[in-house]
Amino acid sequence: MMEFILGKYNYLVCILLMMIGFYAMIAKENLVKKVIGLNIFQTAIFLFYISVSYMEGATAPVVWQGQEGVLYGNPLPHVLILTAIVVGISMTALALGLIIKIYQEYGSIEENRILELNQLEEEQNLKRAGR
Amino acid sequence: MIANIIENIPGLVVLIVIIAASLIPLVGKSRPVLAWGIAVIAAFLSFIMSLYILNVVMTTGKIRYWFGNWEPPWGIEYVFDPLSAFVLTLVSFVGFIVLVYAKKSLEAEIDPERITYFYALYMLFIGGLMGVVATGDIFNLYVFLEIAAIAGYALIAVGRRREALMASFTYLILGTIAAAFILIGIGYLYMATGTLNIIDLAVILPEIYQSKVVLIAFAFFTVGLSIKIALFPLHNWLPNAYTYAPSVTSIVMAAIATKVGAYVLIRVMFTVFGPEFELTVVHVTEVFLVLSVVAMIIGSVLAIAQTDIKKMLAYSSIAQVGYITLGIALMNVTGLTGSIMHILNHAIMKACLFMVVGAIVYRTGITHIHDFVGLGKKMPYTMAAFTIGALSMIGMPLTVGFVGKWYLTLGSLEAGMWYIIPVILVSSLLAVGYLWRLLDNIYFKQPENASELKTVKAKEAPLAMLIPTCVLALLCIVLGTFAYLPISIAEEAAKVLLRY
């Protein structure tokens, strides 16, 4: 058991972080908190990828000219995560833009309050239509 | 030179849409008409190119296009087999025809200053979905899925009512969870195999089927994609997103967004992991079978309970997704053919129905089905198109909807699961239920009080909207009557997928 944890501790921490972010995304009512959770979740996945790319005794994947026998780290996950970070900020930016609009329209950034307002409006509409 | 361009068509088919999207904000800044013109031209060219690709694939077989001429798995490639060429053609066709329709509808529903950027995002949405279909690299698939998703959230959020914002946000959160799950799946697969190329993965994975890393990767892919296609019980985001979005967004989302999700699900299950994996290692087909059956029934029942036409059609989409996954769960060529045919059917028929809704909104602004009394006389052609779309949804013979359901039925028999057939029948009958209520309102019901009628001022939809609607309605019949061509492609695709 101890050996398992020592060998995989990095992955286990990634999973823990993913759980924290995921929890905030689904269970928090505050919209900003959800986006914070989104950021934590995504960054945790990035940490997982970087952990996959890590190699004992290797150096950063920038070739040193004229040096032989240097062990370079695995550059591929780095490339993927560069892309994923940019996807992450795009998602965050759009979500935050939506939050501004939602606040302008509803005066709240609490999900259950907004849903309640929606429901009230629907009931009123039905009443007005006389059904 | 020309020969070289033709050689590059497999890449250009997606790129041209993205180029158009980047040009639109520059050119159409003050004149939305120019933006529309560029978008239509690019979408049309893209559709022609995808037809060319489909033709080449069906005559000479698989196309592989290496970007930058880097050989895969090191570089990224586009791969066209019968399934991806078929879905690509469908996506570019729907993208083009909705764009023709969009001009009038957007003028009525969106602030004029927003129209240019709406077109740009629309093109990015289509381009993203086409990239997902075309790519043969699993991480590239993720990137293009996100392009389509981000564009989709923005396109929903500009709906007329404030509910659109919350619908978009809910979709954003669930969609991001789905994307994160897919990203985790990709990470696990990369860790186990060291590759990202789909063809390469298909070669390496059978050796390590028993690895738990692969198993978990599969689980995360399926759950993530199930959210994207709104498979019951992960469908929560769909009804509001479709209901409150602008008509054009509803049409294009309902017609192709979930279909591309279904395509990716098929691709991951059958090409990446291989049918062997599902049959011998995970036994996921039973789960899919149960969920499909439940979705087919519950979706239809919920649709009956709705009084808003957009919401009704949205819930019926959830039922229709059940049909598609049912064909996947059957794991035989006939069932999978039915599934692919149902992708075609649902794309065309749902686009047609939502176009009619858009036309009604354009002329009268109503979406509540009790207000529809008398529309049959006021908008005869539009309503005729609606009737045909509805018949195709029910699955009447001679419509394309029938073909899909027929193959699903045969597939169930082939798999020895006769008990699926009554479920298909019941779900179709429920569809008759909610659609009849609509048609009854439209054609037969007499208004109790003529002065309260909300359809008095309605007249036939403008030609720019009517023609695309009628083309789709006609296609429902043509593809259903002369079903040989689509079926031959779908069957070929199913055979390739199941490795016969």
Place this chain on the structure above:
Amino acid sequence: MIMDIALLLLVVICAIVAIQMKDLLSAVIVLTVYSLLMAVIWFVMDAPDVALTEAAIGAGITTILFIAVLSRTRRGETEHNTKVRRFSPRAGLLIVVAFGAMLAVGTVDMPDFGDPHAPAHTHLAERFVEMGYQETASPNLVTAILICYRGVDTLGEVIVVLTAGMGVILLLRTTSRRKQLTNNDGYKPIMCSYYDRADKTTKVVKGEIIRKVVARLSIPFIQIFGLFVIAHGKVSPGGGFQGGVILATSIILFTMAFGMEASRKRLAQWKTDVLNVTGALVFLALGLVCILFGGKFLEYTVLPLGCDMWTNKIAITVAEFAIGITVAGIMITLFIETAKRDDK
């Protein structure tokens, strides 16, 4: 290793604190610390490119956007006891635990952390490390893969940023405005509309001079550094994304010091709108030119620019600058659209 574990522990603590804080501004600050720590961890794990990106984007731009949003909405998380309840926290906890358990099951068959013989290092990565420099003339292998081998991914990445920028413009840039709602959650409004305050020249705000002088002094250096990071992407960690963000921060700093109006006078809206798409179009054009010269999309070596090595070098630089332009433009757009006031 002790260091590693300590850092990881800190990150976990930050994550928990960030989601539990009731005061959203504090939560955002903790999130920034989380991102910065993450960047440090990645740097330690030999991923300098990713670390630089996370520091610039995750800890930099993200924080600015969050604070801008909080200053336009509200700062506190408030409880509402309503009948509408979408999701009980307990059910959420259950799902999350199931999710974590599944992921943990997967780790059983994983290669140990840092194992050089893991499949991830032996298949694709081998060729990238061995041949990458010869084939692309870029010593920074991350840039080599980013611009050459997986150029389409990078194009897609530029398009993702562009999509987000256009989406935010579509959402927030509109002349028909609704009434502004007031904050009523007991917290004072953050920074009392910080970005506006600098506009009001009549009322001297404490520290304003320092802010302006520091900004004036540092902006040229920031911009030169940004250009350096872009141009040097193939030799050292960095590249279009990181450099583009750094360029954008110089404009953001200017806006913070001198106010939105002054900033808009220097860099008009139509200019950023053009910048946004220019980069993407240059990248696309670079690919299309390759087709015209008889190659595939993004096949740089067909370009008639001398030997392969030089062609690659020039093409990579062009691509990096294209990325930089779009990223800088979009980041400025995102900041201005989220931070601007609604009504005056």
